[in-house]
Amino acid sequence: MPVATPPTGTGGSEARPTPTAQPTLAAAFDDLDQFRAALRPEFAGDVDLFLSATRYNIEVTLRFNPDGSATLTGRERIRYANQQAFALDDIYLMLWPNGGAQYLSRMKLGRVTVAGSEVQPVMESDDLAARLPLPAPLAPDESVDLSAEFTVEAFPGVDANGVARFGLTNGILLAPTFYPLIPRIVDGEWQTMPAPPGGDTTNSDTALYVWRVTAPSDLVIVATGTVVASEQSGDTQTQTLVTGPMRDLALVVGPLQLTQRTVDGIALNAYVLEQNAVFAEKMLDYAEGQVKTLEAGVGPYPFAELDLVDTPGPAGIEYPGEVFIGIGDGSDFFEVATVHEVGHQWFYSLIGDDQLMEPWLDEAAATYTEVLYSENIHGPRAARGMLDFFWDALSFTDQPDLPIGRPVADYADYGTIVYLKGALFFDALRREMGDETFFAFLHNYYDAYRYGFATSKDFQAVAEQTCACDLGALFDLWVYNGGTVTKP
Ligand SMILES: [Zn+2]
The missing domain is CATH 2.60.40.1730 (tricorn interacting facor f3 domain)
Structure with missing residues (x-):
């Protein structure tokens, strides 16, 4: 300790x-x-x-x-x-x-x-x-x-x-x-x-x-x-x-050191311990890539500043305007954690949701932003690799048929269902809607609920308005009722 x-x-x-x-x-x-x-x-x-x-x-x-x-x-x-x-x-x-x-x-x-x-x-x-x-x-x-x-x-x-x-x-x-x-x-x-x-x-x-x-x-x-x-x-x-x-x-x-970078008029501030100074620029690279990905894919980051702070302990936790990142040994998870927590600036900080009762709205979304970042920064093959990994993880969990839309306390394997299966739901929604409509939906959702609070039903309503289609069966299968989902 x-x-x-x-x-x-x-x-x-x-x-x-x-x-x-x-x-x-x-x-x-x-x-x-x-x-x-x-x-x-x-x-x-x-x-x-x-x-x-x-x-x-x-x-x-x-x-x-x-x-x-x-x-x-x-x-x-x-x-x-x-x-x-x-x-x-x-x-x-x-x-x-x-x-x-x-x-x-x-x-x-x-x-x-x-x-x-x-x-x-x-x-x-x-x-x-x-x-x-x-x-x-x-x-x-x-x-x-x-x-x-x-x-x-x-x-x-x-x-x-x-x-x-x-x-x-x-x-x-x-x-x-x-x-x-x-x-x-x-x-x-x-x-x-x-x-x-x-x-x-x-x-x-x-x-x-x-x-x-x-x-x-x-x-x-x-x-x-x-x-x-x-x-x-x-x-x-x-x-x-x-x-x-x-x-x-x-x-x-x-005892932290500041390294700063300005991206689209936003001050990105990386605060790291002296022994992790070598990772500060990487932290900013990851944050910059994610900010650009989500400004294009979802909507603008309106604040003048975003702080990223090296916190030995938690792998990553999001707070509005400030994210905690456990740099650890600087392995792959450092990139994923940074990208995920920055993603929460859009999903929870800007578009609010009930973190206890409907956590998929921010956790599945933040996990799917890892995929969007990967697609944008590392290419479609890397993004597909992430989705494959999520499908594999789902195949190993005890209750893969659980819906993603339940309260935190209902899950024995919260991470696999809400984060990973949740991200797979975003992918299923994107396949159902097509790329153009899917990204129009994300922008509409941002416009409707920025600074506010959305429920699962709100999310579904904006999606259905955007596609002018009935997504009831898809939401029942993934979000509300559960059932067997299969890899496309
Ligand atoms: Zn999260």
């Missing part, structure tokens, strides 16, 4: 920077224009689609402790608009650092306010969810301001044999969704369920973020969004960032 080494000179218990040195949290998210900096100029107008979206303003300070752990101390202010057709009696905050085995961390809430008055959160699901009772029902289209103080303790132990996505490894803190996050409302109910093992964890609606990170100045901060201000003070540094319309944030801090 790798143990994180606290950087020298940053242990102990320094006080947080004096809050009076910063603009107040309350002021910071009113200015809609500031968020445009996180988008490519031609997409800066997308911010105007989110006038009433949830806004977050977060300040967080990171300290590495002498015992090898790390502490995040933060506060946030949220403006939440009720976009449901009914009044809300309460609002939930998800405390994902309490999210079970994938999180080597514990989160505690401090003072929480709703509309300026302190409230007592009701903790549920082993402290994963905090219910905040509202003083008065929140009517449709009305907004309410919330604030919360929080601390997160993060522990070492992230490694390639484990399942952790949050914690410390090689002196790096991995901290995705380190702050209280408002979940979605699905079918009239707050979605606060714990994540099953093996799959992704969070579902959240697109929001606008302005946030500030303070961390030791001898380390590198990798954070979702675009840096709009940075300052040094003693042995700490502070960065202020804004995002475009984003579902959530990820934060990584560690």
Whole structure:
């Protein structure tokens, strides 16, 4: 098990920077224009689609402790608009650092306010969810301001044999969704369920973020969004960032080196450990190939930046605007992992879906983007080889007839069915529709659901509108009911 080494000179218990040195949290998210900096100029107008979206303003300070752990101390202010057709009696905050085995961390809430008055959160699901009772029902289209103080303790132990996505490894803190996050409302109910093992964890609606990170100045901060201000003070540094319309944030801090490349006006940032410096250009090659493949095949990447960060441990995990890549020994899987996680910027980050209940919509799609990349970069023969490999894998699994469209928790062999058979479904759909219609469908799907949320039925509806055909039997066989599928 790798143990994180606290950087020298940053242990102990320094006080947080004096809050009076910063603009107040309350002021910071009113200015809609500031968020445009996180988008490519031609997409800066997308911010105007989110006038009433949830806004977050977060300040967080990171300290590495002498015992090898790390502490995040933060506060946030949220403006939440009720976009449901009914009044809300309460609002939930998800405390994902309490999210079970994938999180080597514990989160505690401090003072929480709703509309300026302190409230007592009701903790549920082993402290994963905090219910905040509202003083008065929140009517449709009305907004309410919330604030919360929080601390997160993060522990070492992230490694390639484990399942952790949050914690410390090689002196790096991995901290995705380190702050209280408002979940979605699905079918009239707050979605606060714990994540099953093996799959992704969070579902959240697109929001606008302005946030500030303070961390030791001898380390590198990798954070979702675009840096709009940075300052040094003693042995700490502070960065202020804004995002475009984003579902959530990820934060990584560690002894990383930046190599940058601009592709189609997008800054691709590869952050790698010193011993992996030789792989930085390859990481950028893979990311560039995939960005170009998917901009042509699906739709534009609207954000100004995409961060790729070397995270020993997880082979790859996607977060909006930032992907974790386990470079490992730089073998073939490094390319596949990079391409797959970059693919998720289109499938989940931009086109949202329920990662717990209908994970094929992002996992099968991201796996199929590996095939599109391979076809574009390495040629049709290489792409066919990948599909052959997926068919072989399907022939070795115990229940190859399972449909791809079930929740994560339903599968014993989640990877083979949802990822690989799921990618084979995309190939079957492409064969059924023909190339021209298939790519028109992907563009239509992107246009309809970019920044939104799609269900399997939504996906099918856009496909059927595009081909002007009935795909019911194909979707029943592959997605909903299952059955024997055969290699073409
Ligand atoms: Zn994936």
